[in-house]
Amino acid sequence: MPIYEYQCTSCSEEFQSLVMKKAEEQNLLCPRCGSKRKRKLISRVAYHVSEQDRLNTFKPGDAKDDAFFKDSRNIGLAAKKRAQQLGVDLGTRFEEKLEKLRSDPGSVIRDSE
Ligand SMILES: [Zn+2]
Incomplete structure (x- = not known):
């Protein structure tokens, strides 16, 4: 509904x-x-679209608007799409990193310091 x-x-x-x-x-x-x-x-x-649906409709070559970049759920989508196309399993470590990145985008900067 x-x-x-x-x-x-x-x-x-x-x-x-x-x-x-x-x-x-x-x-x-x-x-x-x-x-x-x-x-x-x-x-x-x-907002209610699942990641799988976003992945399926995501086109790496398309122009992205601001909303796309502001949506942290889109972080790593390009990498995932690429992996999907190549049939590569990115593994749980990648998923964990991605999850961290999406929920706390600043963590990458802190981790590399
Ligand atoms: Zn009113």
Whole structure:
């Protein structure tokens, strides 16, 4: 069941809702001011995409936007894609390093000092 995020265009409140039908979406009220005027925030839907899906849709040659580089989950994606294409298993040590890097991007700099 898809959960969408909306922003009220009257008071800027952001809220989530589980939407089953288009008609329900139209009747959604802002929980803060009760307005029906809202816009769908589509950018964050990508948050729920699994790594495997991101890997499958990731194209190393494509131009990346800022959002791509700001998303720490994309760290190491290029390396993983390459390994996938070559049929190479990067091993658990690589996964561990990557996990550390993604959750704490500053750790690399500290470790090399
Ligand atoms: Zn509102």
